[in-house]
Amino acid sequence: MKKTILLGVMLAAFISCKDDKKEQDSVETAQTETKDELAPTMENSVIYEANIRHYSPEGTFNAFAKDIPQLKQLGVKVIWLMPIYPISMKNRKATGDLSIEDIKDPKEKEKYLGSYYAITDYTAVNPDMGSMEDLDNLVKTAHDNGMYVILDWVANHTGWDHKWITEHPEYYYKNDKGEVTDPINPVTGESWGWTDVAHLSYESKELYEPMKNEMLFWIKEHNLDGFRCDVADNVPTEFWEYAVPEFEEVKPVFMLMESNKPYLFKGIFDMGYGWDLHHIMNDVAKGEKTVADIDAYMVKKDSMYDRSDIMMNFTSNHDENSWNDSAIQRLGESAETFAALTYMVPGMPLIYTGQEYDVDRRLKFFEKDSIPKEKKKMYAVYEKLGKLKNENAALNGGKNPAAYNRIKTSDDTNILAFERKKDGKKAWYIANLSKSAKTFTLPVTGTYINYMTGEKITFEEGQQHEFAPWQYIIVTE
Numbered sequence: 090m091k092k093t094i095l096l097g098v099m100l101a102a103f104i105s106c107k108d109d110k111k112e113q114d115s116v117e118t119a120q121t122e123t124k125d126e127l128a129p130t131m132e133n134s135v136i137y138e139a140n141i142r143h144y145s146p147e148g149t150f151n152a153f154a155k156d157i158p159q160l161k162q163l164g165v166k167v168i169w170l171m172p173i174y175p176i177s178m179k180n181r182k183a184t185g186d187l188s189i190e191d192i193k194d195p196k197e198k199e200k201y202l203g204s205y206y207a208i209t210d211y212t213a214v215n216p217d218m219g220s221m222e223d224l225d226n227l228v229k230t231a232h233d234n235g236m237y238v239i240l241d242w243v244a245n246h247t248g249w250d251h252k253w254i255t256e257h258p259e260y261y262y263k264n265d266k267g268e269v270t271d272p273i274n275p276v277t278g279e280s281w282g283w284t285d286v287a288h289l290s291y292e293s294k295e296l297y298e299p300m301k302n303e304m305l306f307w308i309k310e311h312n313l314d315g316f317r318c319d320v321a322d323n324v325p326t327e328f329w330e331y332a333v334p335e336f337e338e339v340k341p342v343f344m345l346m347e348s349n350k351p352y353l354f355k356g357i358f359d360m361g362y363g364w365d366l367h368h369i370m371n372d373v374a375k376g377e378k379t380v381a382d383i384d385a386y387m388v389k390k391d392s393m394y395d396r397s398d399i400m401m402n403f404t405s406n407h408d409e410n411s412w413n414d415s416a417i418q419r420l421g422e423s424a425e426t427f428a429a430l431t432y433m434v435p436g437m438p439l440i441y442t443g444q445e446y447d448v449d450r451r452l453k454f455f456e457k458d459s460i461p462k463e464k465k466k467m468y469a470v471y472e473k474l475g476k477l478k479n480e481n482a483a484l485n486g487g488k489n490p491a492a493y494n495r496i497k498t499s500d501d502t503n504i505l506a507f508e509r510k511k512d513g514k515k516a517w518y519i520a521n522l523s524k525s526a527k528t529f530t531l532p533v534t535g536t537y538i539n540y541m542t543g544e545k546i547t548f549e550e551g552q553q554h555e556f557a558p559w560q561y562i563i564v565t566e
Contacts, residue, residue: 131343131359131399131437131487133479134166138406140442141173141218142202143458150214150223154230161234163445163468164475167343167437168231169317171407172205172241173224175215177248181207182285182455201455205241206319207248207285211303221311228312237314237343240307244300244324246272246286253299254287260296262288272323291325301332308339315343321358322348329357345401354398359488363400363436365390370404370430373522374423380505380522384495387434397488402431403439410441410452417449423559425470426520432474433509433518433563435490445471473541481565483514500529504556516540519554520561528555537564 137160145152150173160168181189181203192198202217214221231238247253253260254269261269272281272288289296307313315336321329333356336342346358354361365386372378390400403409404416404427417424431438443452443460447467452458478484485491491511496519498504503523509516517537521527533548540563 130166132485132489133482134437134487135164135432135475135478136167136169136345136401136437136439137163137165138169138171138439138441140171140407140452142171142205143452143460144442146459148217148457148459150219150227154223154227157227157230157234157236161236162475163440163471164479165236165440166479167237167239169239169345170241172208172243173214173218174205174208175210175213176203176205177207177209177250177285178203179249180285184455185282188284200457202457203455204285206243206246208243209248209250210252211247212306225311232312239315239317239343239345240313241319242304242316243319244289244328245320246283246288248285249287251287257295257299259293260289260299262290291328294327297328297331300328301335304332305335305339308336308342314340315345315359317345317347318358319347321346321353322350326353326357329353333357349400351393351398354395360399360401360437363402363431366400366431366434367403367409370423370427371419374420374427376524379502381502383505383522384501387493387495396490399487400436401439402434402436403441404428404431405441405444406439407441407452407454410443410448411454412451414451415449416444417447418451423522425467426522426559426561428467428470429474429561429563430505430518430520432478432484433507433516435486435493435509437486438474438478440471470541477516477540477563477565481514481516482512483509483516483565485511496531496533498529498531500527503527504529504531506531506533515566517564518561519556519564521556521559524558526555526557528553530554533564537566539563540565 139153141150141153142148157168178189181201183189183192183201189198189201189203192201214224228238258269262273264270269287271284271286273279274281291297304316318324333342333344343360344358345360346353347362349361349364366383369378369382369386373380373382404420404424409416413419416428420427445468446461446463447465448460452460483491491509491514494508494510496506496508496517498506503521504519504527505522506517506519517533519531530551530553531548534550536545536547538544539546546562546564
């Protein structure tokens with residue numbers, strides 16, 4: 090299966106043609122070298138994880154859709170919608186430990202909205218967020234602004250109110266008593282703690298066809314462009330191999346997996362989670378690892394993955410924010426430096442809801458919350474980084490990424506310096522990834538542009554560079 094995101098076909102899916110001849114003309118035009126700006130490309134995309142519940146005070150599709158043109162200014166070309174489906178009431182979580190059944194006060198119960206991932210119906214939308222027509226409008230608005238929209242898909246489990254529990258109990262794992270169970274750790278035999286969901290079983294393969302059809306519904310009926318697949322490596326690879334080709338028969342889709350398993354890329358998923366780099370950045374910020382660990386990761390990445398395998402690079406996402414604090418809390422003064430790094434290394438950078446507005450706290454997971462909409466420091470940073478990602482081929486990070494060349498410095502333990510290069514374009518990232526000021530030299534000469542400030546910067550042979558803690562520069566020609 091070809092997974093090169095066929096821009097011409099995608100564009101044809103976006104544009105409503107009046108007759109077959111015009112539709113054919115659209116496809117042929119989009120396949121020319123001057124690709125229409127409506128067709129996003131995985132090479133220079135930014136992905137935005139949209140938490141609809143928290144994005145606005147209203148928590149609706151319509152409130153989010155109004156800001157899509159603004160997201161375009163941040164370089165966003167892929168919108169990942171966190172689960173938008175109705176949430177089960179049975180066993181609904183109120184906190185990480187308490188179920189809604191444990192809450193006795195009816196008024197208190199009302200504020201607990203449950204986990205997005207405890208789904209009661211795969212082919213409906215949560216009425217709190219709006220109607221199906223509202224979602225369709227969101228998708229159309231995104232397409233009109235040259236963006237893909239992918240849905241968060243939870244193939245591993247359903248909520249306890251899902252009709253399959255009673256109509257098709259054979260779709261689920263059961264204990265020795267024949268009772269449907271929540272997901273169990275296969276190593277310890279103990280519950281993972283996801284007690285608000287029922288664990289689906291793919292052992293008999295009876296689930297393959299209905300699950301595939303639930304996914305096809307969104308592609309065929311509502312023009313969605315792919316899926317972010319929750320705990321993708323907990324679902325048999327054979328299911329993805331069975332389902333994804335049928336999606337592609339309708340139109341090319343973009344598949345993101347919550348995993349970094351190399352075997353899942355092979356003709357199935359386009360992009361995986363850059364967990365390794367994420368954890369290294371966290372540890373470098375704490376002083377527990379150094380630039381040497383980033384270098385080792387880049388070497389390991391090249392040996393483990395094909396060049397066309399895309400990694401999603403991030404300093405936060407909904408899980409990290411909810412359980413491990415916001416990027417600003419975790420990374421402190423290094424937050425901007427590592428945000429820039431996620432744009433500069435091969436792959437696709439992620440912005441999670443609120444990062445553009447400097448959210449410095451955990452967003453509530455089981456209750457309504459809302460992010461501020463005040464543009465502070467990071468909004469302008471993401472805007473500039475998004476523009477560079479969109480426009481400079483040296484940052485290409487998709488199926489045919491720009492080269493990554495490490496630049497040796499006089500202090501490779503603390504200083505990370507590398508060049509990205511493609512199609513005659515070059516860009517450099519130079520950063521002091523430590524808590525103390527550093528002086529170093531590097532083998533770069535010439536006069537360039539400090540991209541973030543727009544000022545000229547000159548490098549001379551043997552020049553001593555003094556960088557403050559966590560200082561970084563992006564250099565362009």
